[in-house]
Amino acid sequence: MTNIAFIGLGNMGGPMAKNLAQAGHTVYVSDLSKDAVDRAVEAGCVATSSIGEAVSKGDVVVSMLPNGAIVKSVYLGDGGVLENAAKGAVLIDCSTIDVASAKEVIGKSQEAGFAMVDAPVSGGTAAADAGTLTFMVGGEKDAFESAKPYLDIMGKNIFHAGKAGNGQVAKIANNMLLGISMIATSEAFNLAERNGLDAQTFFDISSTASGQCWSMTSYCPAPGPVETAPSNREYQPGFAAAMMLKDLRLAQEVAQQSKTATPLGAQAEALYALMEAKGKDGLDFSGIFKMIRGEI
Ligand code: NAD
Numbered sequence: 001m002t003n004i005a006f007i008g009l010g011n012m013g014g015p016m017a018k019n020l021a022q023a024g025h026t027v028y029v030s031d032l033s034k035d036a037v038d039r040a041v042e043a044g045c046v047a048t049s050s051i052g053e054a055v056s057k058g059d060v061v062v063s064m065l066p067n068g069a070i071v072k073s074v075y076l077g078d079g080g081v082l083e084n085a086a087k088g089a090v091l092i093d094c095s096t097i098d099v100a101s102a103k104e105v106i107g108k109s110q111e112a113g114f115a116m117v118d119a120p121v122s123g124g125t126a127a128a129d130a131g132t133l134t135f136m137v138g139g140e141k142d143a144f145e146s147a148k149p150y151l152d153i154m155g156k157n158i159f160h161a162g163k164a165g166n167g168q169v170a171k172i173a174n175n176m177l178l179g180i181s182m183i184a185t186s187e188a189f190n191l192a193e194r195n196g197l198d199a200q201t202f203f204d205i206s207s208t209a210s211g212q213c214w215s216m217t218s219y220c221p222a223p224g225p226v227e228t229a230p231s232n233r234e235y236q237p238g239f240a241a242a243m244m245l246k247d248l249r250l251a252q253e254v255a256q257q258s259k260t261a262t263p264l265g266a267q268a269e270a271l272y273a274l275m276e277a278k279g280k281d282g283l284d285f286s287g288i289f290k291m292i293r294g295e296i
Contacts, residue, residue, distance in 0.1 A: 005058030009036040013064030015129040018043035052084040068101030091116035106164040115143035138166035175247035186289040189222040221289035230284035238284035
């Protein structure tokens with residue numbers, strides 16, 4: 001069994017750390033929030049007094065943090081991971097962050113002699129709890145192989161996406177597609193309904209025709225056709241519009257840096273930013289349907 005340091009015990013990191021502990025590993029945890037640490041200890045993890053202490057005890061370091069600036073300070077800052085990690089430790093950052101920060105932190109970790117991967121996840125808190133996340137992993141093959149046994153505990157599908165930063169690229173490109181397809185699905189259902197076609201009839205036709213997509217068949221933004229969709233529970237998330245907006249902003253950042261035209265991605269970002277401006281970004285991202293209809 002392995003000693004693991006886990007930093008960032010929020011909605012996602014908390015249950016991920018729990019699964020590593022339940023698999024029999026010793027998980028040394030660190031978070032700015034004492035409540036988050038207390039919950040992890042109840043779930044079988046071991047509290048520490050600092051990132052440095054947690055990391056110095058781990059042969060593996062896992063982090064699940066809000067953004068690139070925080071990941072950089074946790075890894076590269078004073079008292080951080082690189083300063084304190086044990087020789088030969090494998091570093092796994094599961095946060096969703098900008099590609100440039102991911103590459104910078106992995107590059108500096110390698111210079112300091114550590115194997116590191118970016119391993120952002122798809123799947124929300126339910127998948128984190130059940131250990132069924134999808135991991136998209138960027139980094140050297142050896143680093144991927146070293147990280148995989150631990151990712152296998154926290155997830156169901158583990159993909160090696162190629163070089164450092166490619167995990168973030170895969171995650172961001174996928175979620176840009178998801179945001180665009182949700183808006184397109186919302187427009188189509190609204191157009192159908194406003195012209196006399198009820199949501200169920202349009203769903204029956206389009207879900208077996210060429211308009212079929214995940215946003216329609218799993219997360220249908222119009223209430224009714226998909227029983228488990230957030231649209232049938234007043235758009236409670238699910239996957240909040242605020243989180244979709246974060247990923248769409250990351251997509252625009254990398255598009256600009258790589259001089260890539262993403263006109264629909266830019267439009268999707270603008271529409272979700274409008275939802276944020278209306279104070280409705282706590283709704284599920286399929287709640288954009290209500291905005292398209294002029295209801296919010
Ligand atoms: P969260 O805000 O619930 O958790 C973040 C945790 O990090 C908090 O407990 C916070 O106290 C801690 N933290 C912040 N700065 C710290 C620091 N300097 N040192 C130690 N701890 C620190 O966020 P979350 O929902 O768990 O998301 C984490 C990451 O996972 C994000 O990058 C997010 O984009 C990604 N993600 C989230 C979901 C989801 O459904 N929630 C799904 C896929 C990916």
